[in-house]
Amino acid sequence: MADAPAKTARAEWGTRFGFLMAMIGAMVGAGNIWRFPYVMGDNGGGAFVLAFLVLLFLLAVPGLMAEVALGRYTNKGVIGAFRDVLGPGGMVGLGVIVLLVNIALMSYYSPLIGWTLYYAVHSLLFTFTASGFEAGAFMDTFFANSALMIGLHTIVMGSIAAILILGIRRGVERLVVYAVPALVIALVVMTIRGLTLPGASEGITFMFSVDWGALAASETWIAALGQALFSTGLGWGIALTVGSYLREYDDVPLGGGVFTALGESSIGILAALAIFPIVFAVGVEPDAGAGLAFVSLVQVFPEIPLGGLVAILFFVGFFLATFTSGLLITEVSVTTVSEETRLDRTQTVLAVCGGIWLLGIPSAYSADILDFLDFVFGNWGLPLATLAIIGVIGWVLGPKRLRMLAVNRNAGIYVGKWWDPVIKYVIPAVMLFIMGYFAWENFREPEMIAGMFVLVLFPIIGYAIMSVVEGRGEKPGTTEVTGGDD
Amino acid sequence: MPLPAEVLGMLAFTLLAFWGIALWALTRTLRQESRKVEILKHQDRMDTYSPRALADLREWIENNPDDPLADRARERYNECVDVLTQTDRHFYDWSDAEIERLERL
Structure with missing residues (x-):
């Protein structure tokens, strides 16, 4: 690997809009559509919004700025970026943790994209508004058909591979600049339809009535914390990878931090406005997760005028939201593996997508396996990846150094000293708290035990792999930075 | 309702x-x-730091001359100073007096 032939010049985003839509496309996923509206309504409505907004500005905005800035500063994928900061050696394995978590995440996210694809196709066929249609039975039959699930998983990974092979500008950017606005337009049209239905105001009241007492409840803050961290994709390596393709004079904090965090959350708010007025207008019980998207809402469409068209808007939008996330999650591995091996981009895409496809078969075969992996990686794998990225920035590179050299360079807004302690202390402490909280809440459960395996094994695997790989020869062009900056 | x-x-x-x-x-x-x-x-180059951010960068370089990244920081500081003094259009809100006071490190 050390003497790999030089590859062609690194790709860049063609436009500023392309970069911004890539960030939003990556971060807006299933959680914004099927989780956020319910969590909001169920945790004090307006009180939850306030808690969420505070945590967004306190954690997600500064964290995303840091992650994008690291990618931009190093112009490398996760492992290369870690090597630039840590110097060659086993500790670069922290980057391997991020890579493994992304591959694991995508292995069960791809079958989920397959679900949205299946429902999007059926919405186009007007299945949900056909006479005699039963939403529950339709979903049960679909989930019981393992061959169909695996087939959809295959189509999703094949499509992602086909787009990624085209590259950053001709593949990813060309798709997201249309897909993200299309998702927003679909939700806006659905919102207008929903708000003009009789009884829609009950849905608005459910979401936006303010239970001030909820602000004193720890559950509200835990729910807001989970939403602020997991929904924005902070520390998963996506923002780092997307940031590594920024151009010379591009800004980091305004686009990569403020716009990404607020824009991504705004789509969650819009999804809430699109979904709940309709759900309440028809008198269906609000729900979260697959129950909301694939049962409650599907029951609603036949009941409302133009329901067939609303179903198309919703499911095609939902598919675009999950598909663009899957695309960028996979790009994290493609960028890194391509940089770390002799494989060209096409070979890398085929290897990565093939590997994810193989690993995703159990999740495609059984929704229970998917749920199990989602719980384990959502509660422990992703926080571990965040801890690796923010930990390296906060405690090795140093937030002040990064702020001087990358965050405030070509920046659209000035980032002051307040940012340094947030990156160094607050975000790592919050991630440790989250992992500890979920371990305590699920003590001795199989998911908790699996989560502990992830927490212990992934760092060991990462360290072992990079100790062997880095031992073969030093990578050129690396800068070892030690000790943090304050 | x-x-x-x-x-x-x-x-x-x-x-x-x-x-x-x-x-x-x-x-x-x-x-x-x-x-x-x-x-x-x-023009083919552009200023890369705002007045406030460049002042922060200078202060950091002066306080940490032996930092492993001090050379890179100095390069970036000097690059911005050169562009500001050699070009007439600037992205950030630099006054002529501020530019005149700038010195390479």
Whole structure:
């Protein structure tokens, strides 16, 4: 690997809009559509919004700025970026943790994209508004058909591979600049339809009535914390990878931090406005997760005028939201593996997508396996990846150094000293708290035990792999930075 | 059912706080991009730090001369100073007096 032939010049985003839509496309996923509206309504409505907004500005905005800035500063994928900061050696394995978590995440996210694809196709066929249609039975039959699930998983990974092979500008950017606005337009049209239905105001009241007492409840803050961290994709390596393709004079904090965090959350708010007025207008019980998207809402469409068209808007939008996330999650591995091996981009895409496809078969075969992996990686794998990225920035590179050299360079807004302690202390402490909280809440459960395996094994695997790989020869062009900056 | 004033207020606040800020950030960053493109059509380089950010960078370099990244920081500082003194169009709000006071490190 050390003497790999030089590859062609690194790709860049063609436009500023392309970069911004890539960030939003990556971060807006299933959680914004099927989780956020319910969590909001169920945790004090307006009180939850306030808690969420505070945590967004306190954690997600500064964290995303840091992650994008690291990618931009190093112009490398996760492992290369870690090597630039840590110097060659086993500790670069922290980057391997991020890579493994992304591959694991995508292995069960791809079958989920397959679900949205299946429902999007059926919405186009007007299945949900056909006479005699039963939403529950339709979903049960679909989930019981393992061959169909695996087939959809295959189509999703094949499509992602086909787009990624085209590259950053001709593949990813060309798709997201249309897909993200299309998702927003679909939700806006659905919102207008929903708000003009009789009884829609009950849905608005459910979401936006303010239970001030909820602000004193720890559950509200835990729910807001989970939403602020997991929904924005902070520390998963996506923002780092997307940031590594920024151009010379591009800004980091305004686009990569403020716009990404607020824009991504705004789509969650819009999804809430699109979904709940309709759900309440028809008198269906609000729900979260697959129950909301694939049962409650599907029951609603036949009941409302133009329901067939609303179903198309919703499911095609939902598919675009999950598909663009899957695309960028996979790009994290493609960028890194391509940089770390002799494989060209096409070979890398085929290897990565093939590997994810193989690993995703159990999740495609059984929704229970998917749920199990989602719980384990959502509660422990992703926080571990965040801890690796923010930990390296906060405690090795140093937030002040990064702020001087990358965050405030070509920046659209000035980032002051307040940012340094947030990156160094607050975000790592919050991630440790989250992992500890979920371990305590699920003590001795199989998911908790699996989560502990992830927490212990992934760092060991990462360290072992990079100790062997880095031992073969030093990578050129690396800068070892030690000790943090304050 | 008419919506209570509290619900309407919260809805308005939420839309303003999320969509308002997101659209402000989007508009601002796209306008800045247009301005950068315009400047780069006129000259091949552009100032990279605002006055406040460049002052921070200088202070950090002076306080940490032996830092492993001090050379890189110095390069970036000098690059910005050179561009400011050699070009006539600037992205950030630099006054002539501020530029005159700048010195390479």
